[in-house]
Amino acid sequence: MTAKNFVFRETQSVMPPKMIAAIVLLLLVVTGLFAYIYISQEFFGRPVGEHSIDSHWALIIFSATALLTVYVSRLxxxxxxxxxxxxxxxxxxxxxxxxxxxxxxxxxxxxxxxxxxxxxxxxxxxxxxxxxxxxxxxxxxxxxxxxxxxxxxxxxxxxxxxxxxxxx
Known part of the structure; x- marks a missing residue:
């Protein structure tokens, strides 16, 4: 496999660095909240309240927001x-x-x-x-x-x- 010779190559940000940092911080907070819900229910045996979500949904949302955080930070x-x-x-x-x-x-x-x-x-x-x-x-x-x-x-x-x- 040979390396491509690029005549032109440019990488540019989609958002300002401060906005990316703010979005990543917000997504990390959301990720942390769902991680807390999952850990408290699965490992500490706290009951699921009538207005709470089950631990498997917390894990799914935690995983999705973590992946979204990584994607946004590298966009x-x-x-x-x-x-x-x-x-x-x-x-x-x-x-x-x-x-x-x-x-x-x-x-x-x-x-x-x-x-x-x-x-x-x-x-x-x-x-x-x-x-x-x-x-x-x-x-x-x-x-x-x-x-x-x-x-x-x-x-x-x-x-x-x-x-x-x-x-x-």
Whole structure:
């Protein structure tokens, strides 16, 4: 297996670090509460009250919030361009690949992508799909046989455009 030579690679946060820290802290508190419910019922033999949840549900919710905490704390938009394709991903999910041959046009996005898409992350608008991160600049890409244009925020729009159109 050979290593890919990336013409362009960028990783950008979806949320500000302080917001990520606040969300992780909130999720840790919720995780702790459900862990306490589970431990008190299973190991200390405390009875389940009439308005309480059973210990197996507490364990399931604890596990789900713990996994969500890990996912949110590592959430990043990854943009990669190699010799053949553009690859976009949002953390471990949402990976999409576009062949460079199918790109009809690419240009600098006019406006504020985060405001136009009403937030950060993977966004869908009427005529556009966006990978919107913390970068203030963006690139719009028109792809053959796709109804929506692709909008990608980036700190280096000129480098991304150059990687997408190497022959120009």
């Amino acid at each position: 990043k938009i990854i943009t990669r361009v190699d010799e053949e394709k553009l690859t976009m991903s949002l953390g471990v999910i949402g990976k999409r690949k576009f062949l460079l041959d199918t790109i009809q046009d690419a240009k600098v996005y006019e406006g504020n992508a985060a405001a136009d898409f009403l937030g950060y992350g993977y966004r869908i608008a009427i005529k556009q799909t966006g990978y919107i991160g913390r970068a203030e600049k963006a690139v719009t890409i028109k792809i053959r046989d796709h109804k929506r244009e692709l909008v990608i925020t980036t700190e280096q729009p000129k480098d991304l455009l150059k990687a997408l159109k190497p022959d120009e």
